Amino acid sequence: MLDHVLHGYVNAMECEHGQISRRLHSLGQSLDTIGVHGQSKTEVQSVVMQLEELEHFLANHFKREEDGGFLDDAVSAAPRFGLDAKTLLGEHGTLLTRVKELTNVARSKGNCREEWPSIAAATRTLIRQLKAHEERENELLRRAFNVANGN
Ligand SMILES: [Fe+2]
Ligand SMILES: [Fe+2]
Numbered sequence: 633m634l635d636h637v638l639h640g641y642v643n644a645m646e647c648e649h650g651q652i653s654r655r656l657h658s659l660g661q662s663l664d665t666i667g668v669h670g671q672s673k674t675e676v677q678s679v680v681m682q683l684e685e686l687e688h689f690l691a692n693h694f695k696r697e698e699d700g701g702f703l704d705d706a707v708s709a710a711p712r713f714g715l716d717a718k719t720l721l722g723e724h725g726t727l728l729t730r731v732k733e734l735t736n737v738a739r740s741k742g743n744c745r746e747e748w749p750s751i752a753a754a755t756r757t758l759i760r761q762l763k764a765h766e767e768r769e770n771e772l773l774r775r776a777f778n779v780a781n782g783n
Pocket of ligand 2: 693697765766769
């Protein structure tokens with residue numbers, strides 16, 4: 633029963649994380665395109681829109697994880713991962729604030745040629761941080777799933 637439930641969590645979480653990963657990939661591609669020839673108004677708008685959507689998606693995703701979600705169940709199955717889960721959940725506030733700040737900066741200063749390189753660099757850093765965060769959660773779930781199965 634437990635492994636069945638956990639397996640469902642692993643799948644659900646990997647599905648959500650897959651959506652985040654695709655959003656981050658697409659955002660990175662938009663930055664690459666702009667990097668080749670400088671930003672146009674439409675391209676900046678596209679980046680701002682992707683950041684807004686990412687913020688909205690992440691706010692809901694983080695809330696699901698915090699409200700007795702996947703990680704709690706993983707820790708119930710394998711208490712040794714309690715500290716790791718707590719650390720991961722503790723990162724949500726900072727990550728979401730960073731996405732919000734970056735969205736605001738991109739919206740207000742994205743059309744300024746001088747500002748763009750630092751906005752793009754900060755966005756790439758955030759993409760890396762978000763990918764690392766989600767990958768650590770995937771890894772924790774996989775390991776908890778293995779422990780629950782006696783592996
Ligand atoms: Fe998370
Ligand atoms: Fe997550």
